[in-house]
């Protein structure tokens with residue numbers, strides 16, 4: 001059967017909004033993946049910062065199997081035990097006092113932006129509806145989230161988009177100061193811009209944004225869809241600072257590969273999502289929540305989070321080593337196991353070429369825009385897999401340098 005399924009079939013039967021790699025993975029274990037031909041890959045991509053515990057983690061399999069034999073779905077006309085246990089654990093582990101579950105990052109952001117508007121409407125009036133976000137930000141692909149996102153290319157052709165949204169340069173507090181007003185209901189930011197090129201907020205920036213929000217009665221919405229669930233070495237990246245958001249969105253790694261997302265907020269804000277104001281059929285699905293609960297139990301442990309920081313150091317050291325030999329990276333950025341390597345100028349625009357070469361060498365990785373290689377592996381990737389993956393990356397780089405930027 002598997003032989004009938006090839007990459008060519010994608011072009012035949014799938015909407016062409018993706019351009020997947022030429023190989024088709026069929027199984028995975030920890031940080032390794034095998035394709036239809038049984039070729040092995042080291043996984044530095046982690047399904048785009050999703051597979052926080054790698055592939056086929058026993059705790060997640062057990063949680064999924066146990067729940068699969070009990071109860072799959074009820075809808076929100078009933079609540080369920082896994083959803084309530086997970087919500088309690090998220091509250092205990094963070095600033096949050098109330099949780100809303102949904103199925104994807106974009107939906108969590110959609111809920112967050114709607115809540116920010118509704119909260120301002122309830123407490124201050126209709127005029128306070130403006131959302132300020134940052135250039136290059138990525139918040140998802142629904143119409144509202146591409147509108148809040150700071151990459152115009154994702155909005156092009158889909159206009160008219162929702163009104164009352166503006167963008168200012170990231171890490172520029174003066175620009176935000178000039179833009180924010182009594183009409184602002186929320187400022188939305190990623191602690192580290194992910195899709196935008198792995199750009200961390202400057203030290204102190206998050207605190208400055210929080211202070212401006214407080215001055216103008218605006219909510220601070222943190223999009224931690226990529227940075228959350230242990231990725232940066234803390235459960236959520238805001239925990240590296242001494243501020244708290246009003247709303248935080250979490251998805252990607254939350255289910256470790258099972259679709260689930262959450263919006264975390266305070267008691268005070270949650271009041272504006274009263275009965276009947278918002279909803280999702282699958283949100284809080286028992287299977288998804290059971291898996292996420294097991295994942296959170298594993299990830300939210302001091303030992304595991306400390307390990308992320310250690311593995312991060314090894315990752316950066318290995319990338320430095322490659323760079324000393326090949327001088328291909330202009331900058332290495334990121335935190336924990338969310339790492340970006342910006343290519344030097346001659347290679348700008350060519351990041352995607354590295355994916356195909358890496359594939360040939362048996363390595364899965366990511367890009368963040370046209371100039372940056374991105375790494376978001378499992379938080380428990382074995383050190384030996386980091387080293388082996390880096391050997392393969394170096395071989396791929398070697399090949400590309402031989403071809404030269406002008407020829408590829």
Ligand SMILES: *Cc1c(COP(=O)(O)O)cnc(C)c1O
Pocket residue numbers: 103104105106107109138139140141190194195223224225226251252
């Ligand atoms: C991936 C991502 C999203 C969108 O999540 P989906 O699950 O694809 O809808 C939103 N914000 C950030 C920061 C992301 O990295």
